[in-house]
Structures are given as structure tokens and as C-alpha cells.
Amino acid sequence: MAVPLRWFSLCFMLLLLFVVVMAGVREAVSDASIKEAEKLQSSKNSSIAGRLDEVEKRNEHAVDNPEEVASMVAMTIRNSTERRNLGYLSCGTGNPIDDCWRCDPDWHLHRKRLADCGIGFGRTAVGGRDGRFYVITDPSDDDAVNPRPGTLRHAVIQEEPLWIVFKRDMVITLKQELIMNSFKTIDGRGVNVHIANGACITIQYVTNIIIHGLHIHDCKSTGNAMVRSSPTHFGWRTMADGDGVSLFGASHVWVDHNSISKCADGLVDAIMGSTAITISNNHFAHHNEVMLLGHSDSYTNDKQMQVTIAYNHFGQGLIQRMPRCRHGYFHVVNNDYTHWEMYAIGGSANPTINSQGNRYLAPTDPNAKEVTKRVNTAEGTWHGWNWRSEGDMMLNGAYFTPSGAGASANYARASSLGAKSSSMVGSMTSDAGPLSCRRGRQC
Structure with missing residues (x-):
């Protein structure tokens, strides 16, 4: 028996809604991770130098090749959500020094x-x-x-x-x-x-x-x-x-x-x-x-x-x-x-x-x-x-x-x-x- 078109459309809309909600969850988790790192860095229980060292250790070896991972993530998001404002993923100027580090909004955690x-x-x-x-x-x-x-x-x-x-x-x-x-x-x-x-x-x-x-x-x-x-x-x-x-x-x-x-x-x-x-x-x-x-x-x-x-x-x-x-x-x-x-x-x-x-x-x-x-x-x-x-x-x-x-x-x-x-x-x-x-x- 053929599935009515309206049911197919409804299912598709529910699936799309689920994808958007999950993307929001991922963003919330990411924001929470950043806030946690910032909270750690601003803690009054340790010296400023010690806080910077601790954050650095958490992030320094997170992945073997962060540029490759960033490129893969950028490609995946671009292909699935083209309408989102993702200018920060393409901030390059052609200046090879700046393009090496300035695109990272968490540069202060990776000085x-x-x-x-x-x-x-x-x-x-x-x-x-x-x-x-x-x-x-x-x-x-x-x-x-x-x-x-x-x-x-x-x-x-x-x-x-x-x-x-x-x-x-x-x-x-x-x-x-x-x-x-x-x-x-x-x-x-x-x-x-x-x-x-x-x-x-x-x-x-x-x-x-x-x-x-x-x-x-x-x-x-x-x-x-x-x-x-x-x-x-x-x-x-x-x-x-x-x-x-x-x-x-x-x-x-x-x-x-x-x-x-x-x-x-x-x-x-x-x-x-x-x-x-x-x-x-x-x-x-x-x-x-x-x-x-x-x-x-x-x-x-x-x-x-x-x-x-x-x-x-x-x-x-x-x-x-x-x-x-x-x-x-x-x-x-x-x-x-x-x-x-x-x-x-x-x-x-x-x-x-x-x-x-x-x-x-x-x-x-x-x-x-x-x-x-x-x-x-x-x-x-x-x-x-x-x-x-x-x-x-x-x-x-x-x-x-x-x-x-x-x-x-x-x-x-x-x-x-x-x-x-x-x-x-x-x-x-x-x-x-x-x-x-x-x-x-x-x-």
C-alpha cells in the first residue's frame, strides 16, 4: 500500500526537527565546554600561571592533527547546514602566519x-x-x-x-x-x-x-x-x-x-x-x-x-x-x-x-x-x-x-x-x- 504524500512530508519534517534539535544540543554542549574552560581559567583557587598551564595541558594534545579535524568538521557542517552563519570557518586572509592560529576562537587556551x-x-x-x-x-x-x-x-x-x-x-x-x-x-x-x-x-x-x-x-x-x-x-x-x-x-x-x-x-x-x-x-x-x-x-x-x-x-x-x-x-x-x-x-x-x-x-x-x-x-x-x-x-x-x-x-x-x-x-x-x-x- 502506498504511503500518502502528506504522511511522508510529516515524517520528513519530524526528522528535520530532530536534526535541528540535536545540532542545538551539540552547540550547547560545546558552549558549556568553553564556559567550563573559562571558569577553570578564572578560578581563584590557583595562580594565574598555574591555571594557564592546566588549561594548556587539557588542550595541547587533544587530537593528533587539529587542522585535519577542523577541515573535516567544516566540510560536514557546510554540506548539511549551508544557511548557518559559519564565517569563522573561512577566516583566512592568505597570510600564512595569521591563518595558522587566528581562526581559533579559543586562541587564548592555545597560546x-x-x-x-x-x-x-x-x-x-x-x-x-x-x-x-x-x-x-x-x-x-x-x-x-x-x-x-x-x-x-x-x-x-x-x-x-x-x-x-x-x-x-x-x-x-x-x-x-x-x-x-x-x-x-x-x-x-x-x-x-x-x-x-x-x-x-x-x-x-x-x-x-x-x-x-x-x-x-x-x-x-x-x-x-x-x-x-x-x-x-x-x-x-x-x-x-x-x-x-x-x-x-x-x-x-x-x-x-x-x-x-x-x-x-x-x-x-x-x-x-x-x-x-x-x-x-x-x-x-x-x-x-x-x-x-x-x-x-x-x-x-x-x-x-x-x-x-x-x-x-x-x-x-x-x-x-x-x-x-x-x-x-x-x-x-x-x-x-x-x-x-x-x-x-x-x-x-x-x-x-x-x-x-x-x-x-x-x-x-x-x-x-x-x-x-x-x-x-x-x-x-x-x-x-x-x-x-x-x-x-x-x-x-x-x-x-x-x-x-x-x-x-x-x-x-x-x-x-x-x-x-x-x-x-x-x-x-x-x-x-x-x-x-x-x-x-x-x-
């Missing part, structure tokens, strides 16, 4: 995942990934020799790996250079942290450092004082230049998603044999000599330097050195250059510069349209240097003067990742600088 998202020559910098969390509760910097527990200075000088976070918004005015020890991450996500109006960050003869999510500005020259660099050592420091971030004989360093401006000397300088560096997703503004990579023309130990400069926005009020290179190998890839007054990329002492997929917007000054500058060097000397522009977008009359051999083999040591089309630079760099991150939401 250390950031250490696995590096690219370029500094991609192996793990920072404090393998250590405990250290929460900064005190913005003061009263004593550079005997810093108080809970201060940023006390955290960065410790011997063991540490992932350093902040309890609340704060402005930290450093009386002397912040001399970092190895295997540290400074993670400013979720709060508004300024290192300003005093000394700034020194990364000297150490390794595996991540600096993320800070506002660094108005850095001043300090020194002629005693400063502690570890729990067991302090010493006399002569006058510092006043860089925002200074690398001196450092390796495996990643400077990501910071805003850096108005410093006494450079915004980011790397000298004296520093190498394995990535400078990414930063917003630079209001400064003359932005970035120096290489100590001097005569310091040949910098020939081994390798630096990746990717997805940064070089913004208002910049004049020159974005970067200025000596010796070494430099991959300048998918950056947005919207302001310069003299030139964007300069160098001396035969550096290899590989410019790929950048967007160069020249100033209105007809005498400043050239992207490149060979500093104090005759053309007969620099015509053999390996400088190339590949896939760059030149706007408002900008032009790049190449030199040297065109063969790809000559740029092997100055290639650190695959460049994307310069047409994507706008979207990839739109969030350069510190991010507005809030718990329970995409960052």
Missing part, C-alpha cells in the same frame, strides 16, 4: 600554538614554548639590578623557557635596557601593552626569542648603569642607542605583530653576527632610520646574516632604511610600502636583496621615486650586487633598480618562503601591528 606558526629565516624560533607561563602583574621598573617578581624585567632574565603574558593593560617605562635571556616569548595578545618613553628591548648573545603584540614607541637612549641580564649576573652597561628592538649577536628571533615608532635610533636593528631572523606583520611609522641590518661595511661576520621581512606595513612618517642592509641575505616579501621620503631599501657591502611580491607606493616628490639606494658606493662596484625585484607592484612612478645576476640560484640563500601575488598585499597586511584580541573570539 603556545603561535610558536608553530613562524615563517622565513626565523621560523625555528620557539621562544618559551617549552616552558611555563609567567604573568606580568606589575608594570614598574624601579630597580634594573634587583627587579621585583611580577615585572617584565624579572621575567625576561630568568634562565628557563617562559611564555610571558600580561594580567591587564599597562604602560611599562623601562629605566634601562630590557636585556632578555634565551627561550622567552613576550605575548601581548588580549591586552594593550606599551613599552614606551624609556629604554626598550635588547636581545644580545641569546637565542629563541619571540616578541609579539606590543606597542613599542618613544624609546630613549639610556645606560651608564648596572643592569641585570640573568639571575646570577649583572654588569655595567654603557650608553644604548635607543632602538625599539636591538639584536646583537642574536639568533632565531621572531618579531611579529608589533607597532614600533618614534625611537631615538632604529626601530629594529640587527648587528654583530645576528641571524635566523623574521620580522613580520609589524606596523612601522614616524621614524627616520627604520631598520639597520648589518653592523658596518668592515664587519664581515655579518656575511652569514639571513633575515626575512614579510607582511609588514611601512606607514606614515618614514624616511629611509626599510631596511638598510650590509653583507648577508635579505628576503623582502609581500610588504606594503605606503610612505618613504628618501628611499625604501638600501645597502652597502654587497648584500643580496630578494624583493618579491611587495607593493611600493612612491611619494609625490619626483626625486624620491626610486625604491632602492646603494649607499656611498660607485656604480662600477654595485652593478655586480645581487638585487632583484620579482612580482613587485610599482605605484605612482616607483621603480626598483636591479643589479647582478638574474639567475635564481644566486638568490637561494635569500629565499625563505613562497611569495604571494602583490595584489594580495592589502589583505595580508591589513592587520599589521598589535591585534585586538578578546577571549572567546577570533583574534
Whole structure:
């Protein structure tokens, strides 16, 4: 006997209702799980550092391949409930660093995942990934020799790996250079942290450092004082230049998603044999000599330097050195250059510069349209240097003067990742600088 159409329709509607109810149950369970994790993290019965460690342990090894699981879940939901608002499952911008971690609304429960998202020559910098969390509760910097527990200075000088976070918004005015020890991450996500109006960050003869999510500005020259660099050592420091971030004989360093401006000397300088560096997703503004990579023309130990400069926005009020290179190998890839007054990329002492997929917007000054500058060097000397522009977008009359051999083999040591089309630079760099991150939401 044939089943009447109306009974078939009724059964189908009941089945559909059951599916919707079960989906709601699953969402409720998921929400309850998130609230439980947040409740655990805000518990007053244990320290903040202990809570972060406990949540981390619960989530760190939940699945072998979280990306694969997320992809499968996304596909299943998309196929069965196309009308639901699932924008968070496709938040990618093409920026491979951000797309690695920012889509996760529970990023605050998986902070250390950031250490696995590096690219370029500094991609192996793990920072404090393998250590405990250290929460900064005190913005003061009263004593550079005997810093108080809970201060940023006390955290960065410790011997063991540490992932350093902040309890609340704060402005930290450093009386002397912040001399970092190895295997540290400074993670400013979720709060508004300024290192300003005093000394700034020194990364000297150490390794595996991540600096993320800070506002660094108005850095001043300090020194002629005693400063502690570890729990067991302090010493006399002569006058510092006043860089925002200074690398001196450092390796495996990643400077990501910071805003850096108005410093006494450079915004980011790397000298004296520093190498394995990535400078990414930063917003630079209001400064003359932005970035120096290489100590001097005569310091040949910098020939081994390798630096990746990717997805940064070089913004208002910049004049020159974005970067200025000596010796070494430099991959300048998918950056947005919207302001310069003299030139964007300069160098001396035969550096290899590989410019790929950048967007160069020249100033209105007809005498400043050239992207490149060979500093104090005759053309007969620099015509053999390996400088190339590949896939760059030149706007408002900008032009790049190449030199040297065109063969790809000559740029092997100055290639650190695959460049994307310069047409994507706008979207990839739109969030350069510190991010507005809030718990329970995409960052």
C-alpha cells in the first residue's frame, strides 16, 4: 500500500526537527565546554600561571592533527547546514602566519600554538614554548639590578623557557635596557601593552626569542648603569642607542605583530653576527632610520646574516632604511610600502636583496621615486650586487633598480618562503601591528 504524500512530508519534517534539535544540543554542549574552560581559567583557587598551564595541558594534545579535524568538521557542517552563519570557518586572509592560529576562537587556551606558526629565516624560533607561563602583574621598573617578581624585567632574565603574558593593560617605562635571556616569548595578545618613553628591548648573545603584540614607541637612549641580564649576573652597561628592538649577536628571533615608532635610533636593528631572523606583520611609522641590518661595511661576520621581512606595513612618517642592509641575505616579501621620503631599501657591502611580491607606493616628490639606494658606493662596484625585484607592484612612478645576476640560484640563500601575488598585499597586511584580541573570539 502506498504511503500518502502528506504522511511522508510529516515524517520528513519530524526528522528535520530532530536534526535541528540535536545540532542545538551539540552547540550547547560545546558552549558549556568553553564556559567550563573559562571558569577553570578564572578560578581563584590557583595562580594565574598555574591555571594557564592546566588549561594548556587539557588542550595541547587533544587530537593528533587539529587542522585535519577542523577541515573535516567544516566540510560536514557546510554540506548539511549551508544557511548557518559559519564565517569563522573561512577566516583566512592568505597570510600564512595569521591563518595558522587566528581562526581559533579559543586562541587564548592555545597560546603556545603561535610558536608553530613562524615563517622565513626565523621560523625555528620557539621562544618559551617549552616552558611555563609567567604573568606580568606589575608594570614598574624601579630597580634594573634587583627587579621585583611580577615585572617584565624579572621575567625576561630568568634562565628557563617562559611564555610571558600580561594580567591587564599597562604602560611599562623601562629605566634601562630590557636585556632578555634565551627561550622567552613576550605575548601581548588580549591586552594593550606599551613599552614606551624609556629604554626598550635588547636581545644580545641569546637565542629563541619571540616578541609579539606590543606597542613599542618613544624609546630613549639610556645606560651608564648596572643592569641585570640573568639571575646570577649583572654588569655595567654603557650608553644604548635607543632602538625599539636591538639584536646583537642574536639568533632565531621572531618579531611579529608589533607597532614600533618614534625611537631615538632604529626601530629594529640587527648587528654583530645576528641571524635566523623574521620580522613580520609589524606596523612601522614616524621614524627616520627604520631598520639597520648589518653592523658596518668592515664587519664581515655579518656575511652569514639571513633575515626575512614579510607582511609588514611601512606607514606614515618614514624616511629611509626599510631596511638598510650590509653583507648577508635579505628576503623582502609581500610588504606594503605606503610612505618613504628618501628611499625604501638600501645597502652597502654587497648584500643580496630578494624583493618579491611587495607593493611600493612612491611619494609625490619626483626625486624620491626610486625604491632602492646603494649607499656611498660607485656604480662600477654595485652593478655586480645581487638585487632583484620579482612580482613587485610599482605605484605612482616607483621603480626598483636591479643589479647582478638574474639567475635564481644566486638568490637561494635569500629565499625563505613562497611569495604571494602583490595584489594580495592589502589583505595580508591589513592587520599589521598589535591585534585586538578578546577571549572567546577570533583574534
